[in-house]
Amino acid sequence: MKKQQRPYRAIAITAMARRELRSTLFNVGIYIAIALGLCVASFLLYNYVGSIQENGVLVLPSSFTYTRYLGGTIPSPEPMQVPLKWAVYIGAIYITLSASMAISRERDQGTLEVLFYGPVDSVSFVIAKFVEQILAFAVILFFYVLYFVFMSRVSNFALSMGFVKMLLLSLLLAGCMAAFGMFLSSLSRKVKTSVILFLVFTIIFISVPLVHSFLMAIPQDEVKGALSIARQTTSYLNTLVTWVSPFAYLDRGATAIELGSVAEFVKSLLFSLVYTIILTIGSIGIFNRKGVRR
Amino acid sequence: MKKLVYLLMILVAMSMLIIAAPPEKVEQTVIKLILFDGSQWGETFSPKEYANFYMLAGTDNIIIPTKTKVYYWPITQEYMADYYDQNEELEGTLEVYHGNKLIKKVEKEDYSFAYPQGYYGGRPELRGGEAAKEAAVTYQKEVEAYYGRVMAYQEAMDEYRIALDKFWENPEAYKGRETEIPKEPSQPDYPVFYATEAQRGYILNLEPGTYTIQIEGQPESKRTVSVFNPRRAGPGFEIRPEQKWTMPLNSNEIKETVYISGKQTMYLTPYNGLEVNMYKYSKLQKLPSVSSxxxxxxxxxxxxxxxxxxxxxxxLKDNQLIDEVDLKKWYVQQTADAALGYEIIEFNPVELGERPPSFEGYKVDLDGTGRYSFRLVDAEGKVITESERLVRSIGSQSRFFAFLLPLIPILVGILIWVWRSSLSASEKGTDKTSTPQAV
Known part of the structure; x- marks a missing residue:
């Protein structure tokens, strides 16, 4: 019985993922996300070039290294890696938004129930949605790679193995983000709720490390009273975010690349995988509990 | 009215008392710490409220358990030790535990800090035991020798003045005998070597890890020591572009690339750098502070x-050595006309008199073509580890393409939207792609 179930699941996953990907590629949304990512990357590169032309010289990255977990979010050795990271963030946010609506939208519209009259179960449904997000992200990355290779040629900014490693990490980040989005989606019955949840968490995940790094950049002598407490509070929050936020898993890998540590790099890959698996299993569990009806 | 005035006077007097209230001092055993921060030794202390202190691994540090008065100073939010009020150093053997295992016993010994290249030049050295006393004696001898030179100079000056008076009595007499005209003696050289007086303390040097220390049989001196390594270390560079010499950029590690635009002249000043954990390093420098x-x-x-x-x-240019530069002193000189501007000239004490140099550095001229790199070599010509930096010249068209390229995905999206719209119109509004279907 089990032997027969596997091919059906695989077929269902392939068919659903292909159909969803086609739908995504025929929508303008993904291209707007890519363009936004490239705009941010261009803005950073534009600033780098402007700064070099104005000052004559620029050292990249900057010296202050802000760190999370055992390594840190370090501005990478090549100027291309920082714009890539932010472009990847935007692509990943799009993936999370898309994933956070994946289950709740189908449930909200009532199409989920119809879908489950066929040879589709919760596992194949959630995995198909997940695979579709990863493939969509691969398309986004494809555009990014073309952009960065071209810009590297034009600007003479270095591209090296670190860049390739960042791309690999980015795929895993997409995995984490998609799993996180699916998890949020499985929690809510309404699209509106899942979008709100997505927005709240994304703002927290991005703003906490930024606020912490901003506070930590203030010279020690000027840190007194409330500012000192704020530093400590954001430090605690940042530690929490480090484990919950999918973005943090990309940062860990980026740190490993920066430090040239293979062990840390492999560890960051493993952590990302574990995070993805746990949230995907969680999504399936919650999906089963909530059922397919509105 | 009078009552009110009296009341106000009492209130003012009381508020003055509050302001003048001294902090409460408590007698306790603290550990006076003289810790190495990577280039020099700085002093802090460990009261019982901060019983865990931090040290750099593999470096010599001074530990002095002392009974003193401690108070909390709310203005700077830190504990202070009043060594003037009480300063009783504990005697005995210092025990070092790793876990429950006693790994080391350290005896108190003499120590002093020696500055072989002078107090303001080069790194200090910690001298322990007999070497500490010798350093102090050497410095004393240097000072005595200096006083000897000063005395000789004074005598020479007196003789010079007498000879000068004699010369002015009849200068004409020295015609044809110019070599006999009295010359002013040169001032004596200051002593270069400096050393502090020998003092007593425990010199502690540990591998990374967490340890417990205490003076044998004196549990009030028990403390935890967290010994850490820097995450990375290596030479860094202050990079001064010629056109903005007051705004140097820092390059701390080998992976950093120096980007230039066109032809550039830079001045590079190398330094030793350490990448450290902010919390541990701040505590190493100032332990008993809430905010550190x-x-x-x-x-x-x-x-x-x-x-x-x-x-x-x-x-190096394209991996070929093109120049080897010496470290020189430079002086920034304002241009002579009214307009703003300056030029950087090599420092020449003869021409510039007592004016100090503006900075020291290696001058590097790059023409902006090809791939450059620079590195430090020691006196034997060996490349100093982690000192290499790549230099790249950026392309001038980058900004234009940075504007243009993000538009391409939008263009692709618009084309797809137009194509889909035409498809929808031909299929009378049927959309085959948006509604999920049962598989």
Whole structure:
């Protein structure tokens, strides 16, 4: 019985993922996300070039290294890696938004129930949605790679193995983000709720490390009273975010690349995988509990 | 009315008392700490409220358990020790435990800090035991020799003045005998070597890890020591572009690339750098402060330590050595006309008199074509580890393409939207792609 179930699941996953990907590629949304990512990357590169032309010289990255977990979010050795990271963030946010609506939208519209009259179960449904997000992200990355290779040629900014490693990490980040989005989606019955949840968490995940790094950049002598407490509070929050936020898993890998540590790099890959698996299993569990009806 | 005035006077007097209230001092055993920060030794202390202190691994540090008066100073939010009020150093053997295992016993010994290249030049050295006393004696001898030179100078000056008076009595008499005209003696050289007086303390040097220390049989002196390594270390560079010499950029590690635009002249000043954990390093420098290192548990930063002044800089173009430069002193001179501007000239004490140099550095001229790199080599010509930096010249068209390229995905999206619209119109509004279907 089990032997027969596997091919059906695989077929269902392939068919659903292909159909969803086609739908995504025929929508303008993904291209707007890519363009936004490239705009941010261009803005950073534009600033780098402007700064070099104005000052004559620029050292990249900057010296202050802000760190999370055992390594840190370090501005990478090549100027291309920082714009890539932010472009990847935007692509990943799009993936999370898309994933956070994946289950709740189908449930909200009532199409989920119809879908489950066929040879589709919760596992194949959630995995198909997940695979579709990863493939969509691969398309986004494809555009990014073309952009960065071209810009590297034009600007003479270095591209090296670190860049390739960042791309690999980015795929895993997409995995984490998609799993996180699916998890949020499985929690809510309404699209509106899942979008709100997505927005709240994304703002927290991005703003906490930024606020912490901003506070930590203030010279020690000027840190007194409330500012000192704020530093400590954001430090605690940042530690929490480090484990919950999918973005943090990309940062860990980026740190490993920066430090040239293979062990840390492999560890960051493993952590990302574990995070993805746990949230995907969680999504399936919650999906089963909530059922397919509105 | 009078009552009100009296009341106000009492209130003012009381408020003055409050302001003048001294902090409460408590007698306790603290550990006076003289800790190495990577280039020099700084002093802090460990009261019982901060029983865990931090040290750099593999370095010599001074530990002095002392009974003193401790108070909390709310203005700077830190504990202070009043050594003037009480300063009783504990005697005995210092025990070092790793876990429950006693790994080391350290006896108190003499120590002093020696500055072989002078107090303001080069790194200090910690001298322990007999060497500490010798350093103090050497310094004393240097000072005595200096006084000897000063005395000789004074005598020479007196003789010079007498000879000068004699000369002015009849200068004409010295015609044809110019070599006999009295010359002013030169001032004596200051002593270079400096050493502090020998004092007594425990010199502690440990591997990374967490340890417990205490004076044998005196549990009030028990403390925990967290010994850490810097995450990375290596030479860094202050990079001064010629056109903005007051705004140097820092390059701390080998992976950093120096980007230039066109032809550039730069001045590079190398220094020793350490990448350290902000919390631990801040606590190493100032332990009993509430705000020191707060929130920096997961932050790493580069510390710029002392300058490297015994190396040469090699400049390479396309991996070929094209120049070897010496470290020189430079002086920034304002241009003579009314307009703003300056020029950087090599420092010449004869021409510039008592004016100090503006900075020291290696001058590097790059023409902006090809791939450059630079690195430091020691006196034997060996490349100093982690000192190499790549230099790349950026393309001038980058900004234009940075504007243009993000438009391409939007264009692709518009084309797809137009194509889909035409498809929908031809299929009378049927959309085959948006509604999920049962498989």
């Amino acid at each position: 290192g707060r929130g920096g548990e997961m932050v790493y930063f580069w510390m710029q330590l002392d300058y490297i002044n015994d190396a040469k800089l090699q400049v």
